[in-house]
Amino acid sequence: xxxxxxxxxxxxxxxxxxxxxxxxxxxxxxxxxxxxxxxxxxxxxxxxxxxxxxxxxxxxxxxxxxxxxxxxxxxxxxxxxxxxxxxxxxxxxxxxxxxxxxxxxxxxxxxxxxxxxxxxxxxxxxxxxxxxxxxxxxxxxxxxxxxxxxxxxxxxxxxxxxxxxxxxxxxxxxxxxxxxxxxxxxxxxx
Numbered sequence: 288x289x290x291x292x293x294x295x296x297x298x299x300x301x302x303x304x305x306x307x308x309x310x311x312x313x314x315x316x317x318x319x320x321x322x323x324x325x326x327x328x329x330x331x332x333x334x335x336x337x338x339x340x341x342x343x344x345x346x347x348x349x350x351x352x353x354x355x356x357x358x359x360x361x362x363x364x365x366x367x368x369x370x371x372x373x374x375x376x377x378x379x380x381x382x383x384x385x386x387x388x389x390x391x392x393x394x395x396x397x398x399x400x401x402x403x404x405x406x407x408x409x410x411x412x413x414x415x416x417x418x419x420x421x422x423x424x425x426x427x428x429x430x431x432x433x434x435x436x437x438x439x440x441x442x443x444x445x446x447x448x449x450x451x452x453x454x455x456x457x458x459x460x461x462x463x464x465x466x467x468x469x470x471x472x473x474x475x476x477x
Contacts, residue, residue, distance in 0.1 A: 292411050297348065300416035382408040385417070387425070389473065392433040400432055400440065406466055414465050417457075424460050431456060440476045 385406045393399050408414065417424070431452055439445035451470040457466045 295452065343441045360453070369424045369443050383395065383411055384408075384470075385413050386472070387428070390429060390432055392429055394437055395434050395441075396438075397435045399436045400435065400477050401473065401475040401477075402432070402471055405472055407468040407470065408465050409467045410465070412462065414463075416461050417464075417465070424457055427456055428453060437476055440474075446471065446474070 329361060385408070387404050387406065389401065389403045391399060391401045408417075431449075433443075440449065450471070453469050454466050456463050
């Protein structure tokens with residue numbers, strides 16, 4: 288009986304709980320797993336979705352011939368570099384087109400002008416210099432448009448002169464002859 292009491296005391300020193308079950312102290316291995324495992328688990332939980340998303344964005348390369356066939360079947364025609372083959376001998380391909388925001392200005396003799404224009408460049412790409420000078424170019428175009436008279440803009444010849452003025456101003460701003468033509472896509476005088 289004394290042996291059983293000594294055994295019970297040892298178990299009590301090991302840490303008895305109120306319900307009589309013995310409490311076991313965590314070993315060093317359990318501490319290592321606890322403190323080392325949490326960061327590893329976090330890395331896996333956060334890193335795995337990132338890796339999956341980045342690798343999932345890669346699309347297999349489709350050969351150009353297959354792309355062309357798919358476009359022809361869908362009734363779509365590719366725009367761009369192949370357009371040059373569609374032109375006749377005396378025709379030139381369009382250059383890059385840049386749509387300007389709508390202009391609404393008061394005219395010099397009363398009334399107003401609302402217009403939208405597109406700039407065609409000589410090259411297939413819009414020059415970088417144009418983007419850098421876009422704000423001063425827009426300001427200059429507002430001044431040019433505001434100095435027009437209603438009667439001049441009501442005839443085709445007046446609009447042609449205005450197109451030439453706009454083209455010359457932009458080329459002067461870019462310091463190169465890079466603007467090929469100006470197109471009005473909206474033009475209202477009141």
